[in-house]
Amino acid sequence: MGENEAVTSSRSVAVLGSTGSIGTQALDVIARNPDRFTVAALSAGGNVDLVAQQAVATRAPLVAVASATREQVTDAVAGYAAEAGHAAYRPEVVVGEEASVLAARCGADVVLNGITGSIGLRPTIAALEAGSVLALANKESLIIGGPIVKALARPGQIVPVDSEHSAIAQSLRGGRAEEVRRLVVTASGGPFRGRTREQLRDVTPTEALAHPNFAMGRVITTNSATLVNKGLEVIEAHLLFDIPFERIDVVVHPQQMIHSMVEFHDGSTVAQMGPPRMLVPIALGLSWPERLADVDVPCDWTQAQSWDFFPLDDDAFPAVRLARQVGAAGGTYPAVYNAANEVAVDAFHDGAIGFVDIVDTVSRVVEEHGVDDHGSALGSDSGALSVDDVMRADAWARARARKVLGLPDMHAASSHTAGAAT
Template sequence: MTSPRTVAILGSTGSIGTQALDVVSRNPDRFRVTALSAGSNLDLVAEQAVAFEVDLIAVATGTCERVAEAIGAYAVRAGRGAYRPQVVVGDDAAVTAAGSGADVVLNGITGSIGLRPTLAALAEGSVLALANKESLIVGGPLVKAAARAGQIVPVDSEHSAIAQSLRGGRAEEVRRLVVTASGGPFRGRSRDSLREVTPEQALAHPNFSMGRVITTNSATLVNKGLEVIEAHLLFDIPFDRIDVVVHPQQMIHSMVEFVDGSTIAQAGPPRMLVPIALGLSWPERLADVDVPVDWTRAQSWEFEPLDDEAFPAVRLAREVGEASGTYPAVYNAANEVAVDAFHDGRIGFLDIVDTIDRVVQDHATSGGEGIESATLSVEDVLRADSWARHRARTVLGLTDGRPTEPLSDAEGALR
């Protein structure tokens, strides 16, 4: 009998992490969790540690003593008082978990802080189940250079769908990739009608319940812009052969069009269980991960073009992806600052993407074009990330206590 795959889960208390542990719990003969990393949800990670008797627990905040105490309390209540895992705490805790030597490392961290753990997992030779798209996007050349063929398995539902569909043909037979988008809560609205959108409205995603940043990114379609860059990096398809189509039901997760005119689409409920399970078990499939589409029920699926005028984030992402180097890191970092400012009531909804565009253009005039992808280093990426965050705060008037003035359309217009 084949030994279970060992698994390290980064971001174990988030949506991806908790669903991954659900998959593991239903397949105990296939997987054994050896490492967990979390941010600050100590109670939940302690409960997870005891439930799965994990060897290594990595927590970003707190102290080793406090983490060990919380785990010990749960262990006693569960009748496993002798359980004593290794505990690491601090900014590099997730890197330690990622490099612990598990067969599979699921990176479910949100944001560019996932870059170092991604590189640590690849350096250790683990299969990287990648849900942290930002680490690939901001560190594209670094991550690709560090990965051997087949070492990265995408967990984003769109890229998992493409990977599954690509099994239907050879690379040279692919004409284009079609990435689907729900359109978010503001699908069909004009740019002008989005000026008074509130944070509460932006978080009302029609299909998914996600964290604040990801849900807002879905409303601005920044998330889809990031996914276009990710698709380019994962599958080596030029940007002019990657399309985005709005599909509000999100039953088809993405498609691959082949040179003979046929298209292969991957369909399933708008949930993450199948992509997560495939990330852990690739290239094999697990049984009964989710409920399939009920083809006996009458239903309609819609498809419509993306409105680039109302939602320019995808067009800007293509420009950023083509520029490569540190530009994707700047795009991502400026967005994170702008999203926080929006939810703090400092700027309007349209100012989010306008701010990204302004910071990207400023990066071009401040020497950003001098950093080539071939010579990109982790330090280059982190410096660009830090610069972009500072520049975004300056543009928004967040560095000196002055009230923020919304950007005009002219200032935020894509060039």
């Protein structure tokens, strides 16, 4: 959607991952702005009860569920519709692995991809091919499918929903592209900010899930503790804004009131500020380039407050440095980084490895990429990248990470269940 295109009528929205954190907040924004949005489709992983309630509340014409039978979904919808006095409501129901892809292809004005994990790639591609504006919260699909996704997207078709990238997009309105000196991505530092690598060896899964500002799922919260999430965001910023990696910095800002910044070549820095919540980025993803009224509570400048900033400790948290190397290599390397990390995070929470072993495992698998049975790894000079290339690398990385960790080979167990939409 073009920068100067105003919202003059109601937009239809497909919400992928509707029962997760991003999806439920998006539906709240939509419900509070009924004159601006209608729901065209909902997709969920397997929470049939909640998605059925959402369907009845929004009268979505299409309901897509990955892990359920058609009968389970239709029965649940019928039950809640009867309770609400809307017995005549009967949406189209699709189920199975391709359910979210079908929802993404529905032709909605905006497709919000709030799925977590690499399974978000095919729905991202489907939404772009259908011509919908893609409100992208599923960073993995852009990171692992970078050149594929970028080749499909027309200018302005992707609107970032990650708070950091939304902040950069907002701040970039302060100047022309050629005036940008660097992007500054902020990081909370997670629950272990200030600890040395040695002090991180004995931290527990429970401690790793104690994020200071956000309540998120297990993988994303752990990624915030290791700073893998920030590494992924650096790759995402490079792909979204076409800024070289050497001009993308990370600064630790524990309060997370500044969501990210853009420094211009005259020495000016433009920052986007607000409470550490996702409502504004989600709302902007739906309404871009316009702003909805009263989405969240602004900063209270009548109260004394202090905001801190610290340099990133690459020795204790090497995930960002590794991500820069992976992003520069391009090709299938980002898919390997992401997949190996998901396996290592699960192993950490299962008690099989320690905290520092997560990124160490990712680093080892990245180094070994290219020696699998499928031939050489695809790097930035590898030519055309296909979805099959990406998914083969994803499966290889999961299997290789399990082997490195001495875990049973799940044959990539549905290499992609780790990120199923919730």
